[in-house]
Amino acid sequence: MTDQTAGSNRGAPRTWWGVFSRSKFLSHRGVVFGGTMLVIVLAAALLAPVLAPHDPYQQALLNRLKPPFWMEGGSWTYPLGTDHLGRDYLSRLMFGAQISILIGLATAIISGVLGTSMGLAAGYFGGRVDAVIMFIVTVKLSIPTILVALAVVQLVGGSLQIVILVLGLLLWHQFAVVARAVTMQIRDMDYITSARMVGCSSLRILATEVLPNVLNQIIVVLTLTMASAIVIEASLSFLGVGVQPPLPSWGIMIAEGKEHIFFRPWLVMIPGFALLFLVLSINLLGDGLRDITSPQGRG
Amino acid sequence: MTSSRPLLELRDVSRDFYIKTGIFSPNKILRAVRSVSMTIERGDVLAIVGESGCGKTTLARMLMNVLEPTSGEILYDGRPDNERPPEERSRKLQAIFQDPYSSLNPRKTISSIISLPLRIHGVRDSASVRRETLKIMDKVGLPARLYDNYPNQLSGGQRQRVAIARALILKPEIVICDEPTSALDVSVQSQILNLLMDMRQEFNLTYVLISHNLGVVEHLANKVAVMYLGRIVEMADCETLFADPLHPYTQALLASIMTPDPDLGIPVVELGVAFPSALNPPDGCAFHPRCSKRIPICNLKQPDIILEGERKLECHLFGNGQCDEGTRSKSSSV
Amino acid sequence: MASSPYVIVDELTIDIRTANGVLHAVSNVSFELPQGEVLCIVGESGSGKSMTALGLMGLLPGMATRKAKRLVVEGRNLLAMSPLEKSDFLGNRMAMIFQEPMTSLNPCFTIGNQMVETIRRHRNISARDALTQASKWLEKVGIPSSAGRLDQYPHQLSGGLRQRVMIAMMLMCEPKLIIADEPTTALDVTVQAQILQLLSALQRELGLTMIFITHDLGVVSRIADRVAVMYAGQFVEYGATREVLKSAQHPYTRGLLKCLPVPGRSARGAHLGTIPGSVPSLTGDMSGCGFANRCEYVAPDCLTSTVPLADRENEHRVRCLFRPEELISGRTAAGATP
Structure with a gap:
């Protein structure tokens, strides 16, 4: 019963696949929603130098702790109000998005490359290679990520580069586990056997036969890791060991706002919601991409 | 292309797999292929x-x-792998x-x-x-x-x-x-x-x-x-x-072919229900627990390979001296 | 035996909603089956034969909708039953065996455990009696030393044994109608012959009515009283086994029979017959004969008119506009795909 649709695809024009995949792209609710949200955040981040109404570092103590425009006492000069130093909150939020996205992406890529290669090797070669790599993963899993990040950043000193590097070295395990599991399924497929028979090297098989089939799972992990890197960065910055002030990280904004949480809750809620918005959009997009890029399509 | 060497030759090829049965119990050996020899022209x-x-x-x-292979060798065009x-x-x-x-x-x-x-x-x-x-x-x-x-x-x-x-x-x-x-x-x-x-x-x-x-x-x-x-x-x-299948297993295999012929009934296959596992192969002839024609020696001794021209057979029924009159007459007709 | 047929299926239609539109998995399938007879539904993958079985059992997946004029088993209308009545009826009067017994047995419980559960779900007896019943049925399906088997887990049994256990479990509730969906396809040939032998013996002994789904014409010829050849969701040929196999009339059935390499009959090494092309899409408009795009005798009428399942002599029904002697090869060039 599984062959029912196979025949129907015969004789499709060569561009059919392209058209179909594009329409599938746009008809997936998660992708549309997540994508739109992400595009908004991305645009805000990238265009911050142009769009931001104020300099995010410029203090104006006279105008400190202004509420957003929809509240009493708010004005359109500072659409989201100002912080305790009188800096424009919207501008800081937009520049903060740059930091979050940069950290998320860079971390995900570093840990993705690291973890995926380990997972591919473990899954494909099995045996001793697998045992060693899985041991490293187990060790890694027993390390409390936030504590280690705290300790290292405390030791070396917080900066953007250090945070990226530390998180990149701490968040690869999911890539390794997922890549390994998928590779182990693929390893026994006949197309791998066939490639081996033809005389392909292991490296070539991993790169051209296995990796493309692992990628759609990796994309999902990539988004998850990106989201958690953003959250961890915010936490580290909140705790004062991440990105250092005056850089406008969302974590720092929440930390700075927490003293006013009872009387001026928006100081915490605005960057908090921004964080939620960004992480949610990335996760939605990731799920959607997985559905779309799998060769079987949805369902 | 004109060489008289067989294209592919298997000499006593065996392959074992080690099956983990638990952390503390010893690995079991699954003998998937047991000393197979043949030539492919x-x-x-x-x-x-x-x-x-x-x-x-x-x-x-x-x-x-x-x-x-765990043991034995496969020759391609008369030469083993390491010489090519x-x-x-x-x-x-x-x-x-x-x-x-x-x-x-x-x-x-x-x-x-x-x-x-x-x-x-x-x-x-x-x-x-x-x-x-x-x-x-x-x-x-x-x-x-x-x-x-x-x-x-x-x-x-x-x-x-x-x-x-x-x-x-x-x-x-x-x-x-x-x-x-x-x-x-x-x-x-x-x-x-x-x-x-x-x-x-x-x-x-x-x-x-x-x-x-x-x-x-x-x-x-x-x-x-x-x-x-x-x-x-x-x-x-x-x-x-x-x-003219000789081995009882071959006979059973051929008997169970079902051609689309409504005049024939469902074939009767004279095989036992038990299916021995390769992890734990029976002693003697591996087929004897299911064989309908087994004789006393079958569960004691692995049958020798009988070669008759192109034909090859492993069954006690046709071995030297062990077979009764009925099977000997059949084996001589080969 | 009985005056009215045991199973009556009247215009059973099953549609499945898919991303690409509605798929007409089964279209207007009708048949009647007297008690104690075996009907084989034969067809290739995607022909709708399994869907017909599932539709009859009411076990369709969520995206599928079933329509029928009448679905009658043992004089009871399946369409009018309440869910409770239906689940009772399904266990006690109708049962189904599937292709892969491993997926229908729970790997976490012993055979005995599962058999006892099955009996006690439908019958009010003690666990001890149920166990006795279970071992009685295991012996009946040819599993000796059944007491030991009852304590084994499904993975400890070979495929043939598992299928025997499934048959025992199914028969324990003493159903009258059995629907078997490719029960021997996953088995080795020798085991297949043994299982068929067993099923057929039990069917005769217990007077069961059986609907047997398969793709193997060899199996069909040996166990069926009647055959329905299914193609693209429709019966294309229906009749007594001998009649259909010996004097097949539909081009598809004739083609299928020519495709098979038969030891001793088809010339060794010679080309086998083929049916060019592949199964049409079952989504969207389904006008014309479903087989037209692969039929070598296709005529202009085949593409436009609806082809009925026409009665021929000897209760033989064929869904073709032409009689075999009227079939002329290459009438039009249309549908001649490589």
């Missing part, structure tokens, strides 16, 4: 038949050079697999799947890769418009044609066909069988055909090896074997 279509779990797939994978440039065997020996869904990488286009062997073996010029690919696609009956398609846009039969094209593009000498049609519908199966026969003519191929479909075997093969629990229990040329 140029132009042969050798069929290996047997039940699932009899070791025929393991044997095929050793022939494909993707699994090392490594790419020679991968050029001359190709395979077609059972499941056309798992044998094609879903992420690659038809053309890149078919042309992979060509590109691996040093054809870099993209124009000639394209030309060769289209040529072989035409040979196996794939329309050129599928060149840039993906496997999931093809039907099962078309996919199997892609697999055949990939196997043939390097003009190999021998193709291992592992259940090439058993995942296909009857109407598609016959197309693929016809294609395999045509390609054999055209490229002077030798086939090793792994199959459990005896109808297909009878149609295609000229030699048949019957495997049971890792051993070849009977081997003969196809006509002889189908006309």
Whole structure:
């Protein structure tokens, strides 16, 4: 019963696949929603130098702790109000998005490359290679990520580069586990056997036969890791060991706002919601991409 | 090409697998293939038949050079592997697999799947890769418009044609066909069988055909090896074997063929229900617990190999001195 | 035996909603089956034969909708039953066996455990009696030393044994109608013959009515009283086994029979017959004969008119506009695909 649709695809024009995949792209609710949200955040981040109404570092103590425009006492000069130093909150939020996205992406890529290669090797070669790599993963899993990040950043000193590097070295395990599991399924497929028979090297098989089939799972992990890197960065910055002030990280904004949480809750809620918005959009997009890029399509 | 050496020769080939049964209990040994010897001549279509779990797939994978024998050696063109440039065997020996869904990488286009062997073996010029690919696609009956398609846009039969094209593009000498049609519908199966026969003519191929479909075997093969629990229990040329099977297992196998003939009833198969596992093979002849003709010696001693010309047999019923009158008269008629 | 047929299926239609539109998995399938007879539904993958079985059992997946004029088993209308009545009826009067027994047995429980559960779900007896029943039935399906087997887990049994256990479990509730969906396809040939032998013996002994789904014409010829050949969701040929196999009239059935390599009959090494092309898409408009795009005798009428399942002599029904002697090869060039 599984062959029912196979025949129907015969004789499709060569561009059919392209058209179909594009329409599938746009008809997936998660992708549309997540994508739109992400595009908004991305645009805000990238265009911050142009769009931001104020300099995010410029203090104006006279105008400190202004509420957003929809509240009493708010004005359109500072659409989201100002912080305790009188800096424009919207501008800081937009520049903060740059930091979050940069950290998320860079971390995900570093840990993705690291973890995926380990997972591919473990899954494909099995045996001793697998045992060693899985041991490293187990060790890694027993390390409390936030504590280690705290300790290292405390030791070396917080900066953007250090945070990226530390998180990149701490968040690869999911890539390794997922890549390994998928590779182990693929390893026994006949197309791998066939490639081996033809005389392909292991490296070539991993790169051209296995990796493309692992990628759609990796994309999902990539988004998850990106989201958690953003959250961890915010936490580290909140705790004062991440990105250092005056850089406008969302974590720092929440930390700075927490003293006013009872009387001026928006100081915490605005960057908090921004964080939620960004992480949610990335996760939605990731799920959607997985559905779309799998060769079987949805369902 | 004129050499008299057999194309492929197996000498006492065995393959064991170690099965983990628990953390503290010792590993069990699964003896998937047990000292198999045979030769495959140029132009042969050798069929290996047997039940699932009899070791025929393991044997095929050793022939494909993707699994090392635990002991024994496989000679290709009279020479073992270490005396030959490594790419020679991968050029001359190709395979077609059972499941056309798992044998094609879903992420690659038809053309890149078919042309992979060509590109691996040093054809870099993209124009000639394209030309060769289209040529072989035409040979196996794939329309050129599928060149840039993906496997999931093809039907099962078309996919199997892609697999055949990939196997043939390097003009190999021998193709291992592992259940090439058993995942296909009857109407598609016959197309693929016809294609395999045509390609054999055209490229002077030798086939090793792994199959459990005896109808297909009878149609295609000229030699048949019957495997049971890792051993070849009977081997003969196809006509002889189908006309006069000697081993009780072969007899049962042939008796259970069901041709579409409403005049005949369901065949009666004289085999026990118990199915011994390869992890724990019975003593003596591995087949004796299911054999309806067993004699006392069967569970004591592994039968010797009886060779009569092209024919090979492992059964006590036909051994020297052990057989009774009835079976001797039959064995003498061979 | 009985005056009215045991099973009556009247215009059973099953549609499945898919991303690409509605798939007409089964279209207007009708048949009647007297008690104690075996009907084989034979067809290739995607022909709708399994869907017909599932539709009859009411076990369709969520995306599928079933329509029928009448579905009657043992004089009871399946369409009018409440869910409770239906689940009772399904266990006690109708049962189904599947292709892969491993997926229908729970790997976490012993055979005995599962058999006892099955009996006690439908019958109010003690666990001890149920166990006795279970071992009685295991012996009946040819599993000796059944007491030991009851304590084994499904993975400890070979495929043939598992299928025997499934048959025992199914028969324990003493159903009258059995629907078997490719029960021997996953088995080795020798085991297949044994299981068929067993099923057929039990069917005769217990007077069961059986609907047997398969793709193997060899199996059909040996066990069926009647055959329905299914193609693209429709019956294309229906009649007594001997009649259909010996004097097949539909081009598809005739083509199928020519495709098979038969030891001792088809010439070794010669080309086998083929049916060119592949199964049409079952989504969208389904006018004309479903087989037209692969039929070598296709005529202009085949593409436009609806082809009925026409009665021929000897209760033989064929969905073709032409009688076999009227079939002329290459009438039009249309549909001649490579």
